[in-house]
Amino acid sequence: MIPFNKPYLHGRELVYIAQAVASGKISGDGIFTKKCHEYFEARYGFAKTLMTTSCTDALEMCALLLNINEGDEVIVPAFTFVSTANAFALRGAKLVFADSERHNPNVDPEEIAKLISPNTKAVVVVHYAGVACNMAPILDLCRLHGVALIEDAAQAIDSYYMDRPLGSLGCLSTFSFHETKNVIAGEGGLLVINDKKFIERAEIIREKGTNRSSFFRGEVDKYGWVEVGSSFLPSDIISAYLYAQLENMDVIQSRRKAIWQRYHDHFVDKVAEFGIELPGIPEWATNNGHMFYLVCKNLEQRTALIRALKAKEIHAVFHYLSLHSSPYFLEKHDGRLLPNSDRFSDCLLRLPLFYELTDEQCDSVCNAVLEAVRSIPRAG
Numbered sequence: 235m236i237p238f239n240k241p242y243l244h245g246r247e248l249v250y251i252a253q254a255v256a257s258g259k260i261s262g263d264g265i266f267t268k269k270c271h272e273y274f275e276a277r278y279g280f281a282k283t284l285m286t287t288s289c290t291d292a293l294e295m296c297a298l299l300l301n302i303n304e305g306d307e308v309i310v311p312a313f314t315f316v317s318t319a320n321a322f323a324l325r326g327a328k329l330v331f332a333d334s335e336r337h338n339p340n341v342d343p344e345e346i347a348k349l350i351s352p353n354t355k356a357v358v359v360v361h362y363a364g365v366a367c368n369m370a371p372i373l374d375l376c377r378l379h380g381v382a383l384i385e386d387a388a389q390a391i392d393s394y395y396m397d398r399p400l401g402s403l404g405c406l407s408t409f410s411f412h413e414t415k416n417v418i419a420g421e422g423g424l425l426v427i428n429d430k431k432f433i434e435r436a437e438i439i440r441e442k443g444t445n446r447s448s449f450f451r452g453e454v455d456k457y458g459w460v461e462v463g464s465s466f467l468p469s470d471i472i473s474a475y476l477y478a479q480l481e482n483m484d485v486i487q488s489r490r491k492a493i494w495q496r497y498h499d500h501f502v503d504k505v506a507e508f509g510i511e512l513p514g515i516p517e518w519a520t521n522n523g524h525m526f527y528l529v530c531k532n533l534e535q536r537t538a539l540i541r542a543l544k545a546k547e548i549h550a551v552f553h554y555l556s557l558h559s560s561p562y563f564l565e566k567h568d569g570r571l572l573p574n575s576d577r578f579s580d581c582l583l584r585l586p587l588f589y590e591l592t593d594e595q596c597d598s599v600c601n602a603v604l605e606a607v608r609s610i611p612r613a614g
């Protein structure tokens with residue numbers, strides 16, 4: 235059996251969890267949470283980082299920090315995870331879904347340009363598969379219209395746009411350490427604050443709306459309820475697990491990239507004749523080996539492939555269903571067609587990619603894909 239994903243221990247996870255317990259404090263903002271913050275700020279130059287219980291929660295913090303209210307428009311890609319949109323829907327925002335590029339699931343800047351209106355409060359971009367969106371025109375548009383830019387960098391740890399780390403381009407950005415991501419903690423996330431004006435309120439919102447953080451720094455002599463907020467800070471046990479992974483970031487990334495490259499090299503001259511496209515890495519982007527996918531010719535081919543792989547005990551999976559046509563949003567959508575997002579919904583197939591996937595397993599997946607694709611009758 236080759237699973238789609240497998241969580242793993244990489245080194246000192248269990249040692250650090252024991253240390254956290256021995257320190258006498260495993261609630262939020264303990265020793266390992268601080269180590270994680272220091273790691274991210276030093277390695278990527280982020281102005282301020284705060285560990286959160288998930289990327290979803292970090293996105294909800296973004297919506298609170300930007301004071302998103304009933305009727306404010308937020309432009310979100312249609313091809314993304316529910317949380318990217320849901321965080322703003324919770325605040326009553328009017329979601330405006332933008333289409334992907336033709337040959338890349340990332341949002342098309344020209345689509346954003348068409349959708350910006352005087353009511354637009356924020357643009358959220360998602361760096362799909364850890365590959366940077368075309369940021370220059372998006373940054374220009376947001377600056378020109380005075381609109382906040384948020385990066386949902388859930389999949390984009392240790393990946394770059396030109397020489398700038400992803401997560402450093404928006405006023406606020408978010409990462410995920412869910413077990414399906416590159417570095418993991420089970421559930422967990424990070425809020426990155428690049429615009430320093432948000433730091434104080436972010437600390438308050440994360441601590442149930444209290445100024446507890448400034449109290450512990452001795453800046454105020456008692457703490458109280460100063461804002462609306464929630465409980466967005468994770469236990470130090472989560473950060474202890476994550477910190478052990480961060481210590482091995484380079485090893486993890488290089489193995490994932492090697493698997494990605496192995497898939498790519500296997501398929502590069504062999505799949506175009508079946509109408510299958512491989513992922514492209516634009517010249518402005520790096521690849522962080524988060525995901526390897528194929529874009530099938532059509533839904534029928536993808537369904538047949540998933541079935542054929544399953545028969546060989548290989549778990550390959552499709553990904554997002556366009557949010558503009560989701561059961562929750564369909565009635566609210568303005569009726570615009572988003573054909574590229576729909577095509578990726580129907581045709582994108584993700585192959586197993588995790589740290590412990592062996593070269594032999596990777597080769598079996600490749601052979602199974604090629605064998606299956608050759609045996610599927612070619613319609614028309």
Ligand SMILES: *Cc1c(COP(=O)(O)O)cnc(C)c1O
Nearest residue numbers: 288289290315317388410412423
């Ligand atoms: C994984 C993911 C999320 C959600 O992350 P959680 O940490 O599970 O909340 C949000 N957006 C994108 C693009 C993701 O891939």
